[in-house]
Amino acid sequence: MREIIVKTKEEIKTFKESFNFKCFSLDTETTSLNYSNQELEGISLCDGSTIVYIDFVSINDYSVIKDCFPSELISSKFRDCIVICHNCVFDFKVLKKYGLSFNSAEWFDTMVAHHLIDENSKHGLKELANKILGYDIVSYEVAKKSKELFYKYALNDALWTWELAILFSKELKEQSLEMLFRKIEMPFLRVIIEMETNGFLVDKEEIVITKHKLRDLVFELEKQMLDILGEKYVFQYTLTGEMSIKSNINFNSTEHLNNILFKKLGLQPIETTKTGKNKTNKKTLNILKGKHEFIEILEQYKTAQKLLNSFYETLENYIDPDTKIRTHFNDTGTRTGRLSSNSPNLQQLPKKNESLSIDVRKCFIASPGKKLIVADYSGQELRVLAQISNDTAMIEAFKSGKDFHQETANQFGVSRTIAKSINFGVAYGKSAKGFSNDWNCTEEEAQQFLDKYFNSFSGVKKSIDECAIFLRRNGYIKSLTGRRRRFSKNEKGYYPSSAYRQAFNFLIQGFSADMIRIAGIKLLNLKHRNPEWKMNIIACIHDEYVFEVTEKYINEAKTSIKETMESVVNFKVPIISEIGEGYNYGEAK
DNA sequence: TGGTTCAGCGCC
DNA sequence: AAAGGGCGCTGAACCA
Numbered sequence: 001m002r003e004i005i006v007k008t009k010e011e012i013k014t015f016k017e018s019f020n021f022k023c024f025s026l027d028t029e030t031t032s033l034n035y036s037n038q039e040l041e042g043i044s045l046c047d048g049s050t051i052v053y054i055d056f057v058s059i060n061d062y063s064v065i066k067d068c069f070p071s072e073l074i075s076s077k078f079r080d081c082i083v084i085c086h087n088c089v090f091d092f093k094v095l096k097k098y099g100l101s102f103n104s105a106e107w108f109d110t111m112v113a114h115h116l117i118d119e120n121s122k123h124g125l126k127e128l129a130n131k132i133l134g135y136d137i138v139s140y141e142v143a144k145k146s147k148e149l150f151y152k153y154a155l156n157d158a159l160w161t162w163e164l165a166i167l168f169s170k171e172l173k174e175q176s177l178e179m180l181f182r183k184i185e186m187p188f189l190r191v192i193i194e195m196e197t198n199g200f201l202v203d204k205e206e207i208v209i210t211k212h213k214l215r216d217l218v219f220e221l222e223k224q225m226l227d228i229l230g231e232k233y234v235f236q237y238t239l240t241g242e243m244s245i246k247s248n249i250n251f252n253s254t255e256h257l258n259n260i261l262f263k264k265l266g267l268q269p270i271e272t273t274k275t276g277k278n279k280t281n282k283k284t285l286n287i288l289k290g291k292h293e294f295i296e297i298l299e300q301y302k303t304a305q306k307l308l309n310s311f312y313e314t315l316e317n318y319i320d321p322d323t324k325i326r327t328h329f330n331d332t333g334t335r336t337g338r339l340s341s342n343s344p345n346l347q348q349l350p351k352k353n354e355s356l357s358i359d360v361r362k363c364f365i366a367s368p369g370k371k372l373i374v375a376d377y378s379g380q381e382l383r384v385l386a387q388i389s390n391d392t393a394m395i396e397a398f399k400s401g402k403d404f405h406q407e408t409a410n411q412f413g414v415s416r417t418i419a420k421s422i423n424f425g426v427a428y429g430k431s432a433k434g435f436s437n438d439w440n441c442t443e444e445e446a447q448q449f450l451d452k453y454f455n456s457f458s459g460v461k462k463s464i465d466e467c468a469i470f471l472r473r474n475g476y477i478k479s480l481t482g483r484r485r486r487f488s489k490n491e492k493g494y495y496p497s498s499a500y501r502q503a504f505n506f507l508i509q510g511f512s513a514d515m516i517r518i519a520g521i522k523l524l525n526l527k528h529r530n531p532e533w534k535m536n537i538i539a540c541i542h543d544e545y546v547f548e549v550t551e552k553y554i555n556e557a558k559t560s561i562k563e564t565m566e567s568v569v570n571f572k573v574p575i576i577s578e579i580g581e582g583y584n585y586g587e588a589k
Numbered sequence: 590t591g592g593t594t595c596a597g598c599g600c601c
Numbered sequence: 602a603a604a605g606g607g608c609g610c611t612g613a614a615c616c617a
Binding site for chain 3: 333348
């Protein structure tokens, strides 16, 4: 393999003459992993016979980036070219900052490919190069110590990506994953880039005000608890001038809570953890409530502390200079094919807390002149369950357009809440024992109810059984889009019961995840067809998208978004998208 | 000091 | 024997 290091503008011309841009791998080196302040250091490329590293630190002129590629490739005329990256989202986000995109090319992401091929292991380039290609790995920190080492490191990234692509391309075909990869996964990466570069505007002032309100509340509740327990404490001032309490008790410690609840207050333990200690969780406190005035204050304290520590104290650290939060959406983060989100995790923002009247979602707002639109699939997973099990009764229930949980409730003569819990429970593989705990009845009674349920929804029962048979025969299960989930036998040679639950749930969750991907691809097209809307896709929360659109076009956009989302699949059950609007996320939901 | 595990809890 | 799927983040406790 020929190796070329490009350090001058002239050398760019030279390498281009002999490089094959029809199909090549690409990797970028940057100064930082953080989108807002990262700068490009270099680009490595590999076409199978040559590896090139273009050192922009040496060239010291970013205006020549476009000269590194044939103009047809970046001007969207060159339609039969393949660009391979390990984590396209990262590299293309960086290049986008320098005005470079490969929108006309076909993308091949080796990280995403590996996730489809082996969802149970890690997908880092270094891990794969070592495990699959057998290369020795040098860490980034070590490579950074000398220029020569760093060049080698950068060249290797492009080489390994190239070699992995050759292997994975074959593997995707063999496992019938190619359509899913090319028609859903690769186009969807553009949606992730759209969301991650747009970011979500936040109301800094709202965050700060509520943060102080919560700090005061936590302080007050802590004082009350110490008073009730008769514990000594003193006041302290932090460096920022906030008052705090110093005592021998830490109410965040499960050990301390164990001592207080079950020794000092003499309350009866409810459950134990797997390491044998008494649980001090929400469920326990709920059962103990009423036995002692301390419990209710502790519950409030836990709620306030959680909001404070997990959200209000940390959200500020993620705010970019333009007052936007840019979450990472991880396409390869789950075994089921769902997206995950981190830094911060937008998929776990608390709903409004009525008793404290605190709404984290209120801090996430629309850009000036725009309004947020939130669109979610109504009962997505249950509709998918009805479809994949082809259950006549369930399909009819959805077709009627009535409230599905209420219909179930009427049919079995139970409350809506109970009906809802069984509908979801079944999709998760919950057992009679599990239901009996929830409903406060015997296991036999729960079993009788389950039998009745499966008698009515016999298609569901049948598909659960078929799923188990398929798993036992093949060691994996595959969804309607061809996505697979593989399972391992335990040391005794059979699949644990959890595998059967996970397998069946995967059929629902995995398909739903691809359904939201297809919707995203179509929604991005909708955006491009209507530039005057200035529509941005901002976030994806499992069965929901968040957008911002110029106010004037809100109604038009809402109608189109709803239509787009409802037409992604052709199912026997209707697919319904519910749309809301507002100036902040709490209001729009 | 920095890493891991555990318990707990937020969301879909 | 356990007994509902999927995540990420927090602080405490523990360990080297």
